[in-house]
Amino acid sequence: MRGGSAGNGSSVRSMLRSPFVLMVGAVLTWFIAAFLVWPNLNVLISTFFPDGSFSGRAAEKLFSSQRAMKSLGNSFLLALALSITVNVVGIFIVLVTHYFKIRGSRILFLGYASTFIYGGIVLAAGYKFIYGDKGIVTSLLLTVFPDMDPAWFSGFFAVLVVMTFATTTNHMLFVGNALKGVDYLTIEAARNLGASTWTILRRIVLPMLKPTLFAVTILSFLTGLGALSAPQVLGGREFQTITPMILTFANSAASRDLAALLAVILGLSTILMLAVMSRMEKRGTYYSLSKVSSALQKQRIVNPVANAAVHTIAYLLFALYTLPVVLIVLYSFADGAAIQTGQISAGSLTLDNYVRVLTQQSGLRPFIVSVVYSALATVIAVGGLLFVARLLQKYKNWVASVFEYLLHIPWILPSALLALGLIISYDHPNPLVGGTVLTGTTVILLIAFVTVKIPFTLRMLKASFASVNSSMEEAAAIMGAKTLYVFRRILLPLVLPAAAAIAALNFNTLLDDYDTAIFLAHPLVQPLGLVIKANTDGAEGVEGVANTFVYTVLLMVITGLTMYLVYGRSGQRGAGAGSGTAGKRRGTVPPAPLPIADTRIAEVPDSRAPVQAPVP
Amino acid sequence: ATPAASGDPSAAPAGGSGETLVIYTNSNGEGRGDWLTAKAAEAGFKVEVVGAGGADATNKLIAEKNNPIADVAFGLNNMYFAQIKAEGAIEPYEPAWAGEVDTAVGDPGGDKAYWPLVKQAILLGYNSDKIAADAAPKDWTDLWTKDEFKARYERVTGLGTATAQLVFASLLTRYKDDSGDLGISDEGWKQVEQYFQNGSPAVAKTDLFARIASGEVDMGQMPSSIIAEREKSFKVNVETVAPSVGVPLAVEQVALVKGTDKKEEAQKFIDWFGSADVQGAWAKQFNSMPVNKGAAAQANPEVVDFFAGVKQQDIDWDFVQENMGAWVEKIELEYMT
Amino acid sequence: MIRLDNIEVSFGDFIAIPNLDLHVNPGEFFTLLGPSGCGKTTALRTLAGFIEPAKGTVHVDGKNVTRLPSDKRQVGMVFQNYALFPSMSVWENIAFGLRVRKEKSADSDSLVRDIARRVELSDEQLQKNVAELSGGQQQRVAVARALVLRPKILLLDEPLSNLDAKLRHQLRQQLKDLQSEFGITTVYVTHDQDEALAMSDRVAVFNKGVVEQVGTPQAIYDQAATEFVCNFIGDSSPLTAEFVAELNRLSGAGLSPAANSYLRVEKASLTPPANGGAAVGLSGTVVSRTYHGLHSRYVVRSHGADIRLLVKEDGGVHPEPGTETTVYVQPGHVLQYHPDTGKAVATRDQAVALP
Amino acid sequence: MIRLDNIEVSFGDFIAIPNLDLHVNPGEFFTLLGPSGCGKTTALRTLAGFIEPAKGTVHVDGKNVTRLPSDKRQVGMVFQNYALFPSMSVWENIAFGLRVRKEKSADSDSLVRDIARRVELSDEQLQKNVAELSGGQQQRVAVARALVLRPKILLLDEPLSNLDAKLRHQLRQQLKDLQSEFGITTVYVTHDQDEALAMSDRVAVFNKGVVEQVGTPQAIYDQAATEFVCNFIGDSSPLTAEFVAELNRLSGAGLSPAANSYLRVEKASLTPPANGGAAVGLSGTVVSRTYHGLHSRYVVRSHGADIRLLVKEDGGVHPEPGTETTVYVQPGHVLQYHPDTGKAVATRDQAVALP
C-alpha cells in the first residue's frame, strides 16, 4: 500500500534495475529523441537561428506590437478564466450525472455528452444561431426587452460561455471515471463524523480527484490558450486571441520565428502550469486505503430547496448543451446561404447537402483512411503510454521527471510546426530511423498523429493511475506474475474506463485533423481532414459552409458511435463490476455462475498452451 | 499499403505510362479536384489531387524540396510561385502551349518555371441595390476617407489568404518609397492604418455576401470569379469598382516540381492541362477567365467581356514578392486591431 | 438508548440478518460477538444508518431513526476497514469531525493532540500521510478520529484487531475510561472473546445473523444458553456418554448421558482443587501437552472423552504425555444441551428425561 | 534458507529499520513479534522484494536476491491490507496465481475449491465480488490466495487478525499442517503472543526496527533477554527493591535489589504449589479481582510491589479485594535486568554486584 508514495523503491537506482523499465526506457528514449526532440529542435533552430546566429528579432517585434500583446493577454485571460469556469460547470455536471440522485440523470448525461462529438467552428456557429444578434433566443428576448442590445452575446463573455460548455468533455469522461474510484466507505465515514454533503464533496471527494482535476484543468488552460474559432466567431473586435496570428505567421516563411516564439510562450506557460500542479499533487495519496474499497452510491440531496435548485440548474444546462446540437443537425439540411444569414424555413430543408458530400468522387475513402489512421495512432499512443504512465506514476525521481516533461514537447509547438519539423528532419536518410527516408511514406503521418496525442494521453493516464493502489501490483507480482501480465490483468481493468475514454477522444480528434495531415499525408492516402477542408474552406463557396455542417453531423455520427462502443460499454461494465458493500440492491446482476469463471480462464490467450514446447 | 485509387486502368488512351501523378493545388474546391481527376483519366492520366490552401501548399512544396512528393503544382498565384521558385522547389519548363499565353502574367524571370493558367481580378464590390453607381466609392482609399463608407465596408481580420494579400499589394505598391519602412512611405502605412480602423471586421465563416444581404455591411473585397454565383445564392446585386490605377490581377499558374521522378509524365500532363481545350472546358465549368488565348472562346462571354474591360493595375511583382512577408507581418502586428 | 426491532437486512438474494432484536441500555458497553461473516458489521452499519433494513425499526433515545440519514443519528463509528481519508494527513483525519463542527482551531489542535497521545501516535506521525503509517497505526487513527468527537453513542468494529497485546490492553483501558467518564453508550464488535468478556457490560452472541444469547460476560460464559454459544465462547471439551455416566456413578449426580455435554477447560484439573469442593477424580492418560508460556495445555483421554485442561506453568513438575493421571471434575460444571435444538438442558443439576 | 544481513530501510528521513540481521532455517516456522509500528511489515516487505533496503543484503536459499524483483523470488505473501483484486471475483482472486502459472483450468478449479473449503469459504462466496464479503472473509481470501500456490517460502502479515477465536485456531492448524506437510518455510507476523508462542519454531522480538531477541518460544518467555522482551511478552509484575530484599531474606537467594526485577503473573500464586518447590510466601493484601472467564486476575500488594496473578476459575472460593493473603513466589522465577542497558542480569540465580 505504501510503495507508491514512499521515497523508497522509487530511486533512480532501483528503477534502472528493472528490465522492464530498461526496455520501455530504451524505446521511449529513442522515440523521444527521434520524434520529439530532434525534429522540433530542427524547426526551432531553423527559425531562431536562420543563418547560424541567434536573432532576437521575433521578440523585439512581438513585444512592441500592441495587437500581439493584447491578443496574448486575451489568450491568457481566457485560459485562466476557462480553468475556473470549466471546472465549475464540469464538476457540476459530473456530480449531477454521477454523484447525486437526480431524476433523469441518464438523459442529462446524454445531453451533456453532446460536446463529446463536436466542437470548433461549428460549435461556435451553433451558439451564434441561438444567442447571436439574429439568434433565436435573442429574437425572443428582443420581443420582451426591445431596448436590449442584440449583440449582447459577444466578446469575452460569449467566448467564455461557449468555450466553457465546449470543454467540459474531459470532465464528463475523466472526472466521472475518477469519481467511480472514490472509496464509498470514506464518504460514509465523513457523513458519520457529521459532515454535510457539501463538506464531503469539498474535503473528501474532490481532493481524491485532484490528479484528474488538475489534468483536466491543464487541458482547459491549454484549450483557452489555443482558442481559435470561438473568439473569431463571437469575440468581436474586442476579444481576439493570439492563435489566428500564430497560424498566419506559421504559414509565412519570413514570419515563422514569430509564430514559433508565440507558440513557445504559450507552450511553456502550459508546462509551467503543469509543473505547479504536479507539485501540488505530489505528496498526496489518491488511492483508497481501505482493504477492499466499496463502490460509490448516488447521494440524495436532502434539503428540498437545494434539491430543486440543483434539478433546475441541471435541466437548464441540459438545454444549453443540447440546443446548439439540434440546430446544427437542422442546419445541415439547409442551403449555405440560409445557414449564413441564419434564416431557415421548414421548406428549405433538403437532403442536397448530404447528397453532394457523399456522392463526390472521393466518396467514402477518406473516411476509411482517417478511421484507420486515427485508430492506429490511438492504439499506439494509448497502448504505449499505458506503460510509460504507470512507470512515471510509480517512480518519482528526476529521471522520470525529465522523461515526463520531454513527452510534453508537442504541447509547446503548433501541429503545423511539428509537421514541418518531421519533414525537414526525415526528408533525407537519417540514422535515427535506420537510414530511411520518411517523407512521402504513409508512416510519417502516423508518427505525427501519435506524437501530437502523447501529452494529453499521458496526462490523463497518469491521473487515472494515481487512483490505483500499488499493493495490488505487489500482490500479483509476488504470485509470480510478470510485469506485462500484471499490467493486463490487474492494472488495465482498473484504468480501462479512463483508457477507453482517452482512446475515444484521441480517435475523435484525429478523425478530421487538418494541420498535420496537410503536410504529411501520403498523396494517395488522404485523410478526411483534407477533404473536409477542400469542401468547406473559406469564402470561396456558399456550399462550403453547408458542407461544414454536413461533415460535422457525419463526424458526430462516427464519434458518437465510437463513444458508445468504447466508452459507453466499458462504462457499463465498470458500474456492474464494482458493486459495493453497503445496503440496497446495486444492479441486479446475478452472481456469475461457475462456468463463466472457467471460460474466462480459457479466454486468456496461451493460458493453456496445448503442448508445452520444450523451451528452457 | 496503397490501395489503387479511383482510376480504372482500362481507360488509358492519350496519356502515358499509367504512373500516378501527384498534383498539389489550392484550386480543388467546389468539385474542381474531382472534375480534373475525371478529365485527366479520360486523357489517360492517373492523377491524385492533393488540395491545400495557397499558403499551405506553398509551404509544403518548399518543405519537401529535398525529397519531393508532388510532380505538378497548379492554382497558386504568381506571388506564391515566385516564393517557391526562390526556394528552388520548381524546375523551369516550357510547356507546349507557351506561345498561347501572355507571358507578362507569368514568371517574369529568364528561365521561366511557372506558367499562367487563369486570371482572377481582385475587386472592391458594393451592394448596388443600396448604393447607386455614382454614389459608390471610386477606389479603395475612398472607403476610409469618405465618412459615408466608414464602417460600411468589410475589412479582413487576417492576411492569410491570397486575396487579402493582393488587396494590400495593390494598395501599398502605390506608395513605394525606398526610404520608407519596408519600401513603403509613411503615407502608405497610414492608409493601411485607416483601412483597419474604419472597416467592419470580417466574421469567421460568414461570407461577405451574407453580411451584405443582411445589411451589416455594403462592400468589401471579392475575387471576380465568385461574384455571379454568390449574387444568386444570397439574392443580392453587386457592382464592382474600377479604380483609375486599375485592379490587381491574381494569375493562377502551373509548374513542374523539381526533382520529380515522373518528369516526363508530369510534363505531358502540363502540356495537356494548359492546352486551349482543357482550359476552355475548365473556364466554362468554373466560370473562370483562362489566360490561354485559345481557350477564351469557350469561356463565359460575360467573364471575357469583363476582363476585356478591366484595367490591370501595374504591379511590380518582384518588389511585392520580396516584401510581402514583411508587410503581412507588420500589418498583423501593428495595424490590425 | 438503542433498540433494534425485527430488523431484516438482505443483500440481493442473500439474507444477512433475518430477524434481529437488540436492546442496548444507556451508558452500557455492549458487545457483539460472533464468527466471521455472521453479520456483526452489518448490524452495526444498520445501526449507524449506512444500511437501510428491509424490515424492522431502529430506535435511538426513544426516537425512530430507521429512515434517518447517518449524519443525523449522532453516533460515532470506527470502521472495520478504517475508512481513513487518504488525501489528508493523520492530523487532518482526526481533526475532521472537529472541523466539521467548526471548533476553534486551537481547541481542535489540543483535542487532537490529546487523543493522539492516548492512542500512542506521536507528533511526527500526526504530520504524516496516512498511507505512511503501519497497519496498527492506521487503526489507531481510526479509533482516535471517532473518540475525539466524544459521541453519545460509539460503534466500534474490531477497533483493536491489528494491535499488539500491550497496546490493545492499554487502548481497551482508554476506551473503558472514556466510556465511563463520558457515559458513552458503546456497541463493540470484536472477534476476541477475552476482550468481550473483560470489557463488556453485556454481550450478544451472534450466529448467522441471529442472536443466540444476550447476557453478562459471566452468564454467557458459565451458562451458555445454546450449544453454539458454549462452543464459540471459551474452550471446552465434549464429553462422551460414557464419561457422563461414570461421573454420575462416582458423584451420584443426575446428568443426562443422552445430552450433548461439555466441560470448560479450566474446570478440569490434574490436582484436586485446593478447597476441596465436590470434585471427583476420573482416571485417564495424558495424550499431549503444549506449552503456552503462561500455562501448558493438556489433553487427557478419560472414558472415551478427550478432556482438555490447562496447567499453570508455575515452575512445578508436570506429567508428560503417555503417563497415567487423574482428572478432577465437578459434575455441576458440566454444560448440557439438547441434541436437536441445541438449547441448554433446563436444570443442569438434575437428571432430565430426554425424549 | 532466508538470511537478512545488515539491512537498513528508510522512508525519506525516517529510518524504519536501522540494522537488521535475521536467519530463518529451511522449513522453519519463524515469527516476527513486536509492537505496532516497529517495522515488522517493513521487514517482510523487504524480504518479499517490495522495498529495496538502503544497505545490506537478502539471501534466499543461498542466493543473493537483494536486487531481484519480487516476481522472481518465489515467495508467497499474505498482505496485512489483503491487497485483493477488486476487479475480480473471489474465485478469480484465489485462482490468480494458478493462472499465472498456466495451470489447467480444471486443476485450478479443484485447487481453489479445496483451499477455499479449508479457510471456510463457501461455493457461493467464491462467486461473489470481494467487496461483498465480510472483513474476516476477505482476510481468508487473502490467505487462500497465498496458500493455493504452495510456495516454498510463505510470508504472512497478521493473516488471522480479523477472525474469531475458533476460526483462528482452526486456520492456525491449517497453516501449521500445510507448513509441515510441504516443508514451507514460513515467516509469520502477528500481534498475538499466544499465536506466536503456540505456532512458532522460533520467534524474533522486534522493537523499533531492532531485534531484541531471537529464540524458541520457551526461551523468549522464560529467559527474556531484555527488559523490553520481558515486558512485551507475557504478563509480569514489576517488583520493588523492598520485595526483592524480603524474598532474599526469606529464601536466602542472592537476587540484586538494585536491578529491575519482574515476576511473570503465572509464577505467583495464592496457594503454595502442589509439588512444594522452593516457593516462599510473602504477606500481602488483595487490591482487586477481575473475572476473565477462564480465570480471575488478582492484584495483590506486597512489600510495595503490586503482584498480579491469575487464579483459575475452577469453581472454588477465592479471596475478595481487601482481604489479607499470602503470595507464593520462587526466587528462581524472578527476572532481573540491568537498569541502564535493559539487558538480562547475567546469572539470575546468583547475587550480582551492580556498579
Ligand SMILES: Nc1ncnc2c1ncn2[C@@H]1O[C@H](COP(=O)(O)OP(=O)(O)OP(=O)(O)O)[C@@H](O)[C@H]1O
Ligand atoms: N455488500 C454485500 N453484498 C453481499 N453480501 C454481503 C455484503 N456485505 C456483507 N455480505 C455478507 O453478509 C454476511 C455478513 O457480513 P458482515 O460483514 O456483517 O460480517 P461480520 O460479522 O462483520 O464478519 P467479520 O467478522 O468477518 O467482519 C457475510 O456472509 C457477507 O458475505
Ligand SMILES: Nc1ncnc2c1ncn2[C@@H]1O[C@H](COP(=O)(O)OP(=O)(O)OP(=O)(O)O)[C@@H](O)[C@H]1O
Ligand atoms: N511509506 C512510509 N513512509 C514513511 N514511513 C513509513 C512508511 N511505511 C511505514 N512507515 C513507518 O515505518 C514504521 C514501521 O512500519 P511497519 O509497517 O513496518 O510497522 P509494523 O511493525 O508492521 O506495524 P503494525 O503492527 O502496526 O502493522 C512505522 O513507524 C511507520 O510509520
Ligand SMILES: [Fe+3]
Ligand atoms: Fe487478535
Ligand SMILES: [Mg+2]
Ligand atoms: Mg465485520
Ligand SMILES: [Mg+2]
Ligand atoms: Mg504491519
